[in-house]
Amino acid sequence: MSVLLIADHDLGALSPATARVVHAVSELGPIDLLVIGEDIDAVAAEAAGLAGVTKVLVAKGAPSSEADASVIAALAEPYHYIVQSAGSVGKDRMPRVAAKLDLMPVTDVVRVLGPTRFERPIYAGNAVQTVSDGQAKHVLTIRASAFRAAAGGNDAPIEVIENSVASAARMIASHRTESDSPDLATAQIVVGGGVALGSAENFRLIEQLAKKLGAAIGATRAAVDAGYAPNDWQVGQTGKIIAPDLYIAIGISGALQHLAGIQGAKRIVAINSDAEAPLVKLADVALIGDLFEIIPQLLAELDKAGVSR
Amino acid sequence: MKILVAIKRVVDHNVRIRVRPDGSGVETQGVRMSMNPFCKHAVEAAVQLGEAGHGDEIVVVSIGPKLANDVILTALAMGAHRGILIETEAELETLAIAKLLAKVVAEEDPDLVLLGKQAVDDDSNHVGQMLAALTDRPQATFASEIKVVGQGIEVVREVDSGRETIAIPLPAIVTADLRLNTPRNAALPMVMKARSKPLAVRPVAEFGVDLTPRLTIEKVSPPAERVAGRTVGSASELAAFIAAEVSQMEAL
Numbered sequence A: 001m002s003v004l005l006i007a008d009h010d011l012g013a014l015s016p017a018t019a020r021v022v023h024a025v026s027e028l029g030p031i032d033l034l035v036i037g038e039d040i041d042a043v044a045a046e047a048a049g050l051a052g053v054t055k056v057l058v059a060k061g062a063p064s065s066e067a068d069a070s071v072i073a074a075l076a077e078p079y080h081y082i083v084q085s086a087g088s089v090g091k092d093r094m095p096r097v098a099a100k101l102d103l104m105p106v107t108d109v110v111r112v113l114g115p116t117r118f119e120r121p122i123y124a125g126n127a128v129q130t131v132s133d134g135q136a137k138h139v140l141t142i143r144a145s146a147f148r149a150a151a152g153g154n155d156a157p158i159e160v161i162e163n164s165v166a167s168a169a170r171m172i173a174s175h176r177t178e179s180d181s182p183d184l185a186t187a188q189i190v191v192g193g194g195v196a197l198g199s200a201e202n203f204r205l206i207e208q209l210a211k212k213l214g215a216a217i218g219a220t221r222a223a224v225d226a227g228y229a230p231n232d233w234q235v236g237q238t239g240k241i242i243a244p245d246l247y248i249a250i251g252i253s254g255a256l257q258h259l260a261g262i263q264g265a266k267r268i269v270a271i272n273s274d275a276e277a278p279l280v281k282l283a284d285v286a287l288i289g290d291l292f293e294i295i296p297q298l299l300a301e302l303d304k305a306g307v308s309r
Numbered sequence B: 001m002k003i004l005v006a007i008k009r010v011v012d013h014n015v016r017i018r019v020r021p022d023g024s025g026v027e028t029q030g031v032r033m034s035m036n037p038f039c040k041h042a043v044e045a046a047v048q049l050g051e052a053g054h055g056d057e058i059v060v061v062s063i064g065p066k067l068a069n070d071v072i073l074t075a076l077a078m079g080a081h082r083g084i085l086i087e088t089e090a091e092l093e094t095l096a097i098a099k100l101l102a103k104v105v106a107e108e109d110p111d112l113v114l115l116g117k118q119a120v121d122d123d124s125n126h127v128g129q130m131l132a133a134l135t136d137r138p139q140a141t142f143a144s145e146i147k148v149v150g151q152g153i154e155v156v157r158e159v160d161s162g163r164e165t166i167a168i169p170l171p172a173i174v175t176a177d178l179r180l181n182t183p184r185n186a187a188l189p190m191v192m193k194a195r196s197k198p199l200a201v202r203p204v205a206e207f208g209v210d211l212t213p214r215l216t217i218e219k220v221s222p223p224a225e226r227v228a229g230r231t232v233g234s235a236s237e238l239a240a241f242i243a244a245e246v247s248q249m250e251a252l
């Protein structure tokens, strides 16, 4: 049983999600890690260090779902599992790979129960399916946030493979969010803000608190829609799925679709003026009051306590 | 151009669902159903393209029980021209749905197929990408903006690192994200008019697609419950809690 695992990378660096996916599937068999895209030499070197990786395959080319899916499908023959994280790239690409191979994929896996049995959430995480996959090959996407990262220290060989697949799609522009905060999907602490912040300017309060705690920044869809936060900060059913040790939710009601993204959080703190808000009911610790008063006080208190990361 | 929109009837997204105690699935009997929200954005996008002079004909298709007629009527009331219901009582896997839609694409030969990015019941996020593979067309998933440029389209996609704009030639497959537009509520005259628009009901068997499931759903369970928490009275108490959590993290 062997695994072809496709790495996630961004701006020439391996994404933290990949080490977690490697760990998630390490019991399924020896892993060949495929790095596909542009500017990937450093990515391949980093990937070669992950424990459990037998070899790293490198396919250089402009990124495009069609071309990448063709490359992956062409490589799939000897493998039993074809796997990537359930990030936006894996979500875009893996169902295409699966259909090309006439396979039904199992996506957003949060638990690997055995070689052919998996758990995946449905209905925004309000139910969990136990799926068994009797097909000859398995196409999986894995929710990185649900797993721990594989260790480093490996030195797997790197092999460059031919990639001459052309694509009809052309990248025109990439609009990135400039931020030095940690990766949201794998962060240890996340501070999230809702539409109650009232403006992009006020949303900086959230950013300030996040910075003090070395935390990633999250937002609700309502806050993103209102233009207070960029779309890649959205947490929930249609945003990112997070599983930090600590989630601090500020001015967030806790709609079903938002809760879908935070079920993996170990501890939840809520700051809300409404004691009846669903998120307050769910939180381990809640403070009822006006966020505009509480955040400055909290910043000062954290300073007093000497907390900074 | 001709636009095909695939729409799914699902448990309304505001309903708090209940997992059946016997683990056989989610209770859908007597529960309010409606058009999958992402599909609404897809229909709206098609209608807006039509209004901008780019959509000569908008066809909507849904695969599901007879009752899925109601979501097709909603789409017709929003401005689509013609509907197709592929009737089945079975809950089909996304691969089978994509294969059925590929047959419809072969019959209708649309320039653009619009779908939702995901159905909020199974949360799969598969069908658009699978349909693109089966019809060998380029895809632009998670669209928050669609512009017709020359012989192709430019699509702004919502991705993990922010947004990106890609250009793809037609014919193509696009899946809609929620920020693509604001779906309209059809006015009563449009609702009345929708009833006189053509709606073909076709049995699923007619399409000759193997619908046998590939996966077995062993059981469906409710998620783990969280234990109830407590309320603190001041920012300093909260800071103390956070400080303790942080130092525990750092100790590990």
Ligand SMILES: Cc1cc2nc3c(=O)[nH]c(=O)nc-3n(C[C@H](O)[C@H](O)[C@H](O)COP(=O)(O)OP(=O)(O)OC[C@H]3O[C@@H](n4cnc5c(N)ncnc54)[C@H](O)[C@@H]3O)c2cc1C
Pocket (backbone or CB within 6 Å): A193, A194, A195, A196, A219, A220, A221, A222, A223, A234, A235, A236, A237, A238, A239, A240, A250, A251, A252, A253, A254, A255, A256, A257, A258, A261, A271, A272, A273, A274, A277, A289, A290, A291, A292, B013, B037, B038, B120, B178
């Ligand atoms: C198909 C679909 C998918 C969706 N996907 C997502 C998703 O991925 N992520 C997501 O977040 N949402 C998603 N939504 C939207 C979701 O349903 C909610 O609308 C959204 O999460 C609400 O955001 P909010 O909590 O910021 O706003 P609100 O629900 O308006 O809550 C604001 C909260 O702030 C509190 N408040 C107000 N003023 C103050 C103050 N001064 N101090 C302290 N507290 C205050 C209020 O008491 C309230 O609890 C989706 C919706 C649909 C239909």
Ligand SMILES: Nc1ncnc2c1ncn2[C@@H]1O[C@H](COP(=O)(O)O)[C@@H](O)[C@H]1O
Pocket (backbone or CB within 6 Å): B006, B007, B008, B009, B036, B038, B039, B042, B061, B062, B063, B064, B094, B097, B114, B115, B116, B117, B118, B119, B120, B122, B123, B124, B125, B126, B127, B128
């Ligand atoms: N039964 C169906 N009938 C018509 N379209 C569907 C059906 N199931 C899924 N789709 C389309 O595929 C999209 C993605 O669904 P899914 O891959 O199931 O999350 C939906 O938003 C619809 O546009």
